[in-house]
Amino acid sequence: MVVADQADAAAVIAAAKEASQTWGRSSITTRAKVMFRFRELLEAKKDELAAIITREHGKVHSDALGEIARGLEVVEFACGIPHLLKGGYSESVSTGVDVHSIRQPLGVVGVISPFNFPAMVPMWFFPVAIACGNTVVLKPSEKDPSASIWIARLWQEAGLPDGVFNVLQGDKVAVDALLQSPDVAAISFVGSTPIAQYVYDQGTAAGKRVQALGGAKNHMLVLPDADLDAVANAAVSAGYGSAGERCMAISVVVAVDPIGDELVARIADRTGGIKVGDGARGSDGPEADMGPLVTREHADKVLDYIRQGEQAGAKVVVDGRAPQVNGAEAGYWVGPTLFDHVSPDMSIYTEEIFGPVLSVVRVGSYREGLDLINANQYGNGTAIFTGDGAAARLFENEVQVGMVGINVPIPVPMAYYSFGGWKRSLFGDTHAHGTEGVHFFTRGKVVTSRWGDPAARRSQGIDLGFP
Numbered sequence: 001m002v003v004a005d006q007a008d009a010a011a012v013i014a015a016a017k018e019a020s021q022t023w024g025r026s027s028i029t030t031r032a033k034v035m036f037r038f039r040e041l042l043e044a045k046k047d048e049l050a051a052i053i054t055r056e057h058g059k060v061h062s063d064a065l066g067e068i069a070r071g072l073e074v075v076e077f078a079c080g081i082p083h084l085l086k087g088g089y090s091e092s093v094s095t096g097v098d099v100h101s102i103r104q105p106l107g108v109v110g111v112i113s114p115f116n117f118p119a120m121v122p123m124w125f126f127p128v129a130i131a132c133g134n135t136v137v138l139k140p141s142e143k144d145p146s147a148s149i150w151i152a153r154l155w156q157e158a159g160l161p162d163g164v165f166n167v168l169q170g171d172k173v174a175v176d177a178l179l180q181s182p183d184v185a186a187i188s189f190v191g192s193t194p195i196a197q198y199v200y201d202q203g204t205a206a207g208k209r210v211q212a213l214g215g216a217k218n219h220m221l222v223l224p225d226a227d228l229d230a231v232a233n234a235a236v237s238a239g240y241g242s243a244g245e246r247c248m249a250i251s252v253v254v255a256v257d258p259i260g261d262e263l264v265a266r267i268a269d270r271t272g273g274i275k276v277g278d279g280a281r282g283s284d285g286p287e288a289d290m291g292p293l294v295t296r297e298h299a300d301k302v303l304d305y306i307r308q309g310e311q312a313g314a315k316v317v318v319d320g321r322a323p324q325v326n327g328a329e330a331g332y333w334v335g336p337t338l339f340d341h342v343s344p345d346m347s348i349y350t351e352e353i354f355g356p357v358l359s360v361v362r363v364g365s366y367r368e369g370l371d372l373i374n375a376n377q378y379g380n381g382t383a384i385f386t387g388d389g390a391a392a393r394l395f396e397n398e399v400q401v402g403m404v405g406i407n408v409p410i411p412v413p414m415a416y417y418s419f420g421g422w423k424r425s426l427f428g429d430t431h432a433h434g435t436e437g438v439h440f441f442t443r444g445k446v447v448t449s450r451w452g453d454p455a456a457r458r459s460q461g462i463d464l465g466f467p
């Protein structure tokens with residue numbers, strides 16, 4: 001892969017700027033039509049894209065299709081742009097005076113994405129940005145850059161004019177070029193918290209609009225009245241799906257006494273059935289449930305966290321350090337790992353591991369569990385499992401987290417709602433997609449106009465009073 005230098009970045013931004021002159025003035029119908037064509041092509045060819053994701057990222061094919069499906073929902077949302085961009089109109093706010101509001105595109109916007117969702121995360125932003133009349137420079141993760149190129153070709157096939165959707169392959173140099181360019185009006189970033197904070201600080205200091213989504217440590221609070229089989233299934237699915245490389249993965253199960261022993265046993269029991277292996281298998285054999293981690297470096301980091309947890313005194317109930325795999329021996333494999341009796345001072349609790357490692361923390365009450373979640377630096381997603389509606393309602397109200405599940409372990413909002421966390425999981429005040437996305441990618445304007453009655457036309461008199 002060629003990594004962009006500053007001159008490459010400048011050339012891509014210039015192409016996006018030039019295209020924004022015409023795209024920003026194109027009719028809403030034109031934009032909606034291209035969006036519909038893109039949606040049809042993506043639906044028809046999604047298997048190709050999923051194969052690319054599996055090959056580079058490692059997640060299994062069905063999981064890659066899952067992320068494309070969630071991205072497609074945002075494309076479908078953006079197909080409704082004629083309705084979404086409708087403004088307000090107030091007739092006769094004063095004699096002969098009307099007021100209306102419009103929303104206009106920003107120009108060139110940058111999208112900087114992480115490795116774990118090479119299709120879905122960019123699709124949280126670019127469909128809405130393009131539908132709103134902006135041009136986009138996507139800087140994908142250097143760890144799985146090919147999905148973005150495939151998407152660019154699809155846009156071409158859908159009839160999007162050149163320069164409206166651009167891909168800038170690169171690393172920090174490319175990111176810094178986007179942050180510093182006066183021609184880039186806004187940045188949508190998703191990645192780890194330290195980089196999200198950096199992007200937010202640099203981007204806003206340069207006068208840009210920035211939404212920067214960061215890391216996570218998602219807790220699942222389990223009350224004693226919950227259905228423990230359903231809880232164990234949910235914890236395994238949400239903890240080990242995509243090998244834990246999801247910003248909405250559950251990484252901490254908070255078990256309220258006295259269910260800890262029983263819940264840990266049921267989760268451990270289910271981990272035995274998880275097949276770890278080559279995510280591309282399927283046509284020539286049974287598909288794996290969980291693929292490898294993205295890089296050797298990342299797998300080593302996850303293995304080191306497991307070692308730290310063991311040394312700190314957490315109980316290793318399921319050890320994923322030497323998993324049985326159906327795939328290349330040299331793969332970056334880490335199997336499902338389950339820790340019990342984890343305490344909040346251990347690094348496996350305080351850090352985002354981003355691997356298939358689930359920690360169980362025992363607490364004495366709902367209140368203790370809630371306080372634990374609210375004290376965490378992250379606030380991306382969380383879930384409560386209970387049969388008690390009043391407890392669930394209290395949790396929904398009291399928890400300091402942006403996305404909340406009630407008997408739902410991964411509460412990813414639908415495209416017409418907005419996605420985003422609280423605290424150090426999001427810098428900025430606008431979440432992704434939904435009406436917040438439309439708001440982020442447009443600027444509002446309010447027009448006050450006076451047209452006198454043609455039958456009684458006369459010039460306005462002078463009036464120095466405040467209007």
Ligand code: NAD
Pocket residue numbers: 112113114115116117121139140141142170171172175176190191192193195196198213214215216246247352354380421425
């Ligand atoms: P990352 O922060 O390493 O990289 C994200 C992007 O920033 C990439 O495009 C990368 O090239 C760029 N980047 C990396 N280092 C940089 C630097 N020093 N200066 C400028 N740019 C830099 O994240 P990752 O490892 O690719 O992705 C995993 C992280 O993303 C996890 O923390 C995960 O929780 C987070 N994530 C969050 C969400 C969310 O919605 N909150 C969604 C997906 C992933």
